[in-house]
Amino acid sequence: MPATTTITAGAPVATLINVFTVQADRQRELVDLLVSATEEVMRHLPGFIAANIHASDDGTRVVNYAQWETADAFHAMLGNPAAQAHMSKAADIADHFDPHLYAVESVHHR
Template identity: 40%
Template sequence: MSDSTISIRVGADGATTMINVFTVEPGDQAELVRLEVTGMTGIASKVPGFVRGSIHRSLDGTRLVNYIHWADSDAWRNAHETLKANPEYLEHMENVRRIATADPHPYEVIAVIDGAAA
């Protein structure tokens, strides 16, 4: 994991961000965090086009959000196809689905608004 900051900007050279919102029982959130950190560091981060990912957990224990920045939409599509054929990824997702439901969608940045503290 890295402590570096992510530069989020509009029109970031065609970058695509995959945001996945997981719904989980509070008692399973820690396990889901473990699975997602392991999956992102051990599987997704090794796929060509992966730029950086982040994982966030809700304070009420019922959600986990991950987002992965891909170099561009082609990189994301290629990664999606590559991962669908990766046995390690398929096993990872099977373990995730035992405890959570996922709602993944690709996004593009359309606005960035900074606050006074930025």
Template identity: 40%
Template sequence: MPTIAKNNDVITVIIIFAVEPERQHELVDTIVEFLETGVKHQAGFVSSSIHKSIDGVRVMNYAQWKTLEDYQAFVNNSETQKLGAKVFQFQIHESHIYEVVVSLPDDATLKITKGDKIHLAEFRVKPENQQRLVELEREYLPVGLQNPGLLSGNFHRSLDGVHNVNYGQWRSFADFEKLLKDPKYASLGEYWQGLAENEFHLYEVVFTEPAD
């Protein structure tokens, strides 16, 4: 099953699609079909985990490749990309290549499994502010982990310098809602101010390759 690689032995590619709620299921099926026919046998492919947002307006593919060169060879393979033509008829909201820069707690189980509850926070940042944002993420994540419902927090830095994401694994969405309402976590809603723009969605993992 997929594993979040906090020691960066793989690269992570996160593609987030914007979709109409009535077409979310169609998009998930289309991505899964492309994975089965055009992706999983590519050299360097490690894993892919498909997530659907609870509000119906996003689908995310959290994919891992052995090297950047492997991923670029896949992207530049015209025959393979023809197989994915149906996928790319949908709108891509964000697409970046990442490395994991903060992952806590140290003893967290970093497996991605079907049914997982995920909070994905997106930070749009200027390259000159990205490293400072990483430092603050490392500082403030232990505050969030005081909530027993947060199983792990995993901050990713995009290699192009303009995007960070936090892939938070939760016991339940109710636990996440408690964090939003509890005053002791108020600082978590402020630390990026002046450095980045932020939005988040809640997701459920609906498919993994390799399977759980």
């Protein structure tokens, strides 16, 4: 069974949340780039679990919510030349981006 995004407090994963600010007329371009980068490169790297690309309704934000088995796996990806090429293109499209690793502290359901 393929790995899927699981949001559970205390889960032993490294969660990347990267918020991109983008001009509305370039939002689709950035989404398409992140989707192709995930399909072509990221999902094949050791430690990758899942990625989810979100586009804001107003066109000014794109969010990448990705999970890696460990922070070390995430940091190894940062050194991968193919990943770096895609990240450089994303940086050229976006006005600003703010990537951080997070731990899920709390999950609530109805």
